[in-house]
Amino acid sequence: MVIHADDLRARDVGEREQEMRPDDIDRRLIAAIQGGLPLVSRPYAVVGEQVGLEEREVIERLRRLLDGGVIKRLGVVVRHHELGYRANAMVVWDVPDARVGELGRCLGQFDFVTLCYRRPRRRPHWPYNLFCMIHGRDRGAVLEKVEYLVETCDLRGIEHEVLFSRRRFKQRGAIYQGASEAGR
Amino acid sequence: MGHRATHDAQQQGTGPLDPTTRRLLNDYQHDLPLSPTPFADIAAQIGVDEATVLEGLQGLQESGAISRVGPVLQPRRVGASTLAAVAVPPERLEEVAELVNGYTEVNHNYEREHRFNLWFVATAPDEEKLAAVLADIERRTGLQVLDLPMIEDYHIDLGFPLQW
Numbered sequence: 001m002v003i004h005a006d007d008l009r010a011r012d013v014g015e016r017e018q019e020m021r022p023d024d025i026d027r028r029l030i031a032a033i034q035g036g037l038p039l040v041s042r043p044y045a046v047v048g049e050q051v052g053l054e055e056r057e058v059i060e061r062l063r064r065l066l067d068g069g070v071i072k073r074l075g076v077v078v079r080h081h082e083l084g085y086r087a088n089a090m091v092v093w094d095v096p097d098a099r100v101g102e103l104g105r106c107l108g109q110f111d112f113v114t115l116c117y118r119r120p121r122r123r124p125h126w127p128y129n130l131f132c133m134i135h136g137r138d139r140g141a142v143l144e145k146v147e148y149l150v151e152t153c154d155l156r157g158i159e160h161e162v163l164f165s166r167r168r169f170k171q172r173g174a175i176y177q178g179a180s181e182a183g184r
Numbered sequence: 185m186g187h188r189a190t191h192d193a194q195q196q197g198t199g200p201l202d203p204t205t206r207r208l209l210n211d212y213q214h215d216l217p218l219s220p221t222p223f224a225d226i227a228a229q230i231g232v233d234e235a236t237v238l239e240g241l242q243g244l245q246e247s248g249a250i251s252r253v254g255p256v257l258q259p260r261r262v263g264a265s266t267l268a269a270v271a272v273p274p275e276r277l278e279e280v281a282e283l284v285n286g287y288t289e290v291n292h293n294y295e296r297e298h299r300f301n302l303w304f305v306a307t308a309p310d311e312e313k314l315a316a317v318l319a320d321i322e323r324r325t326g327l328q329v330l331d332l333p334m335i336e337d338y339h340i341d342l343g344f345p346l347q348w
Contacts, residue, residue, distance in 0.1 A: 016335070034255060037216075056220075071257060071258070074216045075212045075213045075253065078249065083209070116337070116338040117339075119333065119335060125330060126300070168295075169284070170285045
């Protein structure tokens with residue numbers, strides 16, 4: 001695997017913040033719900049029974065995990081393709097390092113952008129350091145949105161590529177096995 | 185067969201979905217009520233009974249329109265995760281995709297239009313185990329894996345507004 005010094009430094013940057021770190025009970029709770037809440041009248045009570053918490057403790061912990069940003073959102077997770085958004089593209093940009101934050105925040109504000117991350121370059125194979133995901137009903141709709149982003153976020157002259165998806169071999173929520181093991 | 189019919193109805197987009205289903209899909213992608221009875225709360229908000237909400241969500245889950253009602257996690261806060269890319273010779277793509285799918289650590293795996301044509305997301309309890317999975321894939325396929333972990337997230341995830 002190609003690893004550069006700047007990539008290693010970049011990894012530290014991601015961990016620099018004083019972030020809320022979930023404890024073992026949080027991990028067990030996350031493991032219990034990451035595949036979805038039970039669709040029953042009192043879902044938090046049912047989850048609580050599985051992990052050994054009172055319903056109200058489940059609710060409090062979820063609120064804390066949401067406030068602390070460990071859980072980005074809690075709700076209905078749609079599958080775009082099944083809802084008619086047939087085209088999805090990962091758009092990758094080679095942005096000057098000094099401008100990644102500014103441009104990333106500009107791209108990330110649009111609701112048709114469903115992910116926007118800084119990632120390391122892997123030269124010489126891979127020069128791009130800013131990634132966003134765009135969904136649309138068809139390819140034309142996605143390309144229009146890319147053009148709109150170029151205009152709106154002042155990305156003219158910035159090298160980028162649009163990687164449309166072809167086949168989906170697998171799609172499901174993340175399963176953190178360590179977390180599930182802790183629950184056993 | 186039934187599954188397929190539902191699937192197609194939803195893909196036509198506008199017509200077939202009733203107002204309750206649309207609201208369930210669009211309005212509750214974030215801020216699921218953190219009360220003891222979240223689905224009864226939703227039912228009260230949209231003016232139906234709790235059973236209608238529960239059955240509606242179960243139906244959407246069975247048809248594949250939603251993957252779950254649950255959390256979207258911030259990458260790399262609970263465990264380790266990364267986006268990985270492989271440039272697979274076209275004639276080997278299905279074989280390699282299947283091999284990658286075989287790992288429980290892999291949760292998304294897509295073919296994309298690029299020389300790097302296979303893209304997957306892998307998660308593991310820690311960085312060491314994650315690196316071991318990627319190394320194992322490299323060893324078994326004989327192909328180099330680009331490891332592209334998230335460094336910073338610029339997107340505030342409020343879900344995806346659907347247009348009918």
